[in-house]
Amino acid sequence: MGLKGKAWKFGADIDTDAIIPARYLNTSDPVELAKHCMEDADTSFAQKVQPGDVIVADKNFGCGSSREHAPISIKYAGVSCVIAKSFARIFYRNAFNIGLPILESTEAVEGIDEGNEVSVNAETGTITNVTKGETYQATVVPPFMQQIIAAGGLINYVAERMKVKKMYKIAVLPGDGIGPEITEQALKALKAVAEHFGHEFQFTEALVGGAAYDAVGHPLPKETLDLCYSSDAILLGAVGGDKWADLPPELTPERGALLPLRKLLGLYANLRPAVVFPALANASTLKPEVVEGLDIMVVRELTGGLYFGEKKREDLPDGTVRVTDTLVYTTEEIVRIARLAFELAAKRRKKVTLVDKANVLESSRYWREVVANMAAEYPDIEFNTMYVDNAAMQLVKMPKQFDVIVTDNMFGDILSDQASQLTGSLGMLASASIGGKIGLYEPSHGSAPKYAGLKRANPIATVMSGAMLLRYSFDMEKEAKAIEDAVTEVLKKYRTRDIMEEGLQLVNTDEMGDRIAEQILAG
Numbered sequence: 419m420g421l422k423g424k425a426w427k428f429g430a431d432i433d434t435d436a437i438i439p440a441r442y443l444n445t446s447d448p449v450e451l452a453k454h455c456m457e458d459a460d461t462s463f464a465q466k467v468q469p470g471d472v473i474v475a476d477k478n479f480g481c482g483s484s485r486e487h488a489p490i491s492i493k494y495a496g497v498s499c500v501i502a503k504s505f506a507r508i509f510y511r512n513a514f515n516i517g518l519p520i521l522e523s524t525e526a527v528e529g530i531d532e533g534n535e536v537s538v539n540a541e542t543g544t545i546t547n548v549t550k551g552e553t554y555q556a557t558v559v560p561p562f563m564q565q566i567i568a569a570g571g572l573i574n575y576v577a578e579r580m581k582v583k584k585m586y587k588i589a590v591l592p593g594d595g596i597g598p599e600i601t602e603q604a605l606k607a608l609k610a611v612a613e614h615f616g617h618e619f620q621f622t623e624a625l626v627g628g629a630a631y632d633a634v635g636h637p638l639p640k641e642t643l644d645l646c647y648s649s650d651a652i653l654l655g656a657v658g659g660d661k662w663a664d665l666p667p668e669l670t671p672e673r674g675a676l677l678p679l680r681k682l683l684g685l686y687a688n689l690r691p692a693v694v695f696p697a698l699a700n701a702s703t704l705k706p707e708v709v710e711g712l713d714i715m716v717v718r719e720l721t722g723g724l725y726f727g728e729k730k731r732e733d734l735p736d737g738t739v740r741v742t743d744t745l746v747y748t749t750e751e752i753v754r755i756a757r758l759a760f761e762l763a764a765k766r767r768k769k770v771t772l773v774d775k776a777n778v779l780e781s782s783r784y785w786r787e788v789v790a791n792m793a794a795e796y797p798d799i800e801f802n803t804m805y806v807d808n809a810a811m812q813l814v815k816m817p818k819q820f821d822v823i824v825t826d827n828m829f830g831d832i833l834s835d836q837a838s839q840l841t842g843s844l845g846m847l848a849s850a851s852i853g854g855k856i857g858l859y860e861p862s863h864g865s866a867p868k869y870a871g872l873k874r875a876n877p878i879a880t881v882m883s884g885a886m887l888l889r890y891s892f893d894m895e896k897e898a899k900a901i902e903d904a905v906t907e908v909l910k911k912y913r914t915r916d917i918m919e920e921g922l923q924l925v926n927t928d929e930m931g932d933r934i935a936e937q938i939l940a941g
């Protein structure tokens with residue numbers, strides 16, 4: 419902090435009433451207060467003082483009644499520093515509170531004459547009298563108090579400290595199959611973000627899915643659930659595999675871990691953005707002109723419908739079997755997901771398409787009623803409805819007609835996989851499950867057991883889920899963007915097998931993660 423200017427000398431016992439007369443205390447506007455600074459000690463001081471100038475006073479500066487107005491008027495008058503033989507305690511504290519540098523030095527006060535050019539190093543307490551070529555030493559202010567001054571006062575200091583101190587806790591659940599290797603790449607990206615933007619992320623790993631079943635006999639151990647509850651966000655790789663498919667349903671990775679996790683955390687909204695990166699327009703099996711520039715947000719209801727309704731398997735007397743899955747939705751469940759879809763659309767291209775099967779299903783008829791009613795509240799947003807079979811067709815025929823698609827759990831599961839292919843690969847589709855206190859972020863794809871450990875998998879969906887984590891759980895838009903921009907850049911040169919194109923460099927899972935992290939740090 420370079421403090422430099424002309425010295426203005428004052429005597430002993432300058433009280434706060436001389437610094438800012440009581441008649442001006444009816445305002446707390448710093449600019450107003452500055453106009454009357456030192457008025458009762460030197461009537462024209464406020465007009466003569468120049469930015470950077472220094473007040474040099476004898477002992478007991480700032481005595482009298484306690485008022486923050488006093489240091490504020492000095493600071494806003496442009497005075498860079500006050501040097502005195504001593505300060506009244508309350509003034510001393512108030513000066514730090516509002517960020518006015520002050521130094522105690524008897525030798526400086528005695529050595530400096532009115533009008534001398536003075537420069538001050540507040541850190542070391544060295545005061546230089548440029549006019550006379552002398553230096554003096556002031557009592558050194560403790561570093562933490564200097565930091566308060568540097569921050570511009572106590573309030574800013576505390577706010578900055580809280581920002582710096584905030585440690586974001588991320589639960590990391592790698593899961594099964596390719597889960598661990600793709601999760602590792604997302605962590606590289608998040609660590610690069612932490613380094614680049616000065617954040618503190620604490621990652622804690624836990625078992626989930628088949629890996630947890632193998633280790634402790636349950637796909638969602640209590641320790642894992644506890645970790646999730648005590649974290650700020652969850653990053654999940656993928657769960658499932660043939661190895662565990664024949665376990666009793668409540669012990670399978672899907673029905674024993676993933677679905678309960680979504681339900682218990684209240685994650686009713688699953689956002690799956692299908693975005694075509696410019697470099698990948700050729701990677702889709704559809705013609706480039708059909709998918710170029712595509713940006714669809716599938717909003718899938720995640721904690722209701724067929725997934726969570728009553729299920730039954732009955733052995734009938736004749737030796738055959740009857741199976742039941744129930745599709746249940748309540749008003750509240752539909753309202754909250756629809757609300758979220760409209761709010762999202764308002765920040766995007768302002769179109770919502772409700773996908774349902776209202777020509778057959780009672781639940782769909784009611785979804786239509788509720789969502790159409792809500793659409794009336796959003797006159798700026800274009801709203802249409804579409805049967806799911808037609809939507810499946812339209813998605814490959816003319817996908818750019820969609821902005822936000824809102825739909826139930828089952829249709830959302832199917833359509834989001836389909837939408838992923840427009841982007842070139844299922845390996846590109848990130849997802850955010852939100853709505854509760856703690857968000858869960860995972861790629862939309864599964865655990866691909868046959869590729870496990872081969873380092874062939876595309877980690878981008880998981881990396882991009884990390885970007886969604888920053889955006890939706892931590893409100894870190896520019897950090898999320900940094901990951902997305904890094905992916906955009908890297909895709910111009912490097913490809914995993916699933917999106918490989920001639921002339922580009924084929925990389926494995928790890929290398930893709932490294933290139934993205936490097937790009938974040940370079941960006």
Ligand SMILES: CC(C)[C@H](C(=O)O)[C@@H](O)C(=O)O
Nearest residue numbers: 657658672676831862863864
């Ligand atoms: C693994 C499975 C239970 C899961 C789902 O159907 O929700 C997956 O397909 C998904 O889309 O996240």
Ligand SMILES: [Mg+2]
Nearest residue numbers: 831832835862
């Ligand atoms: Mg799915």
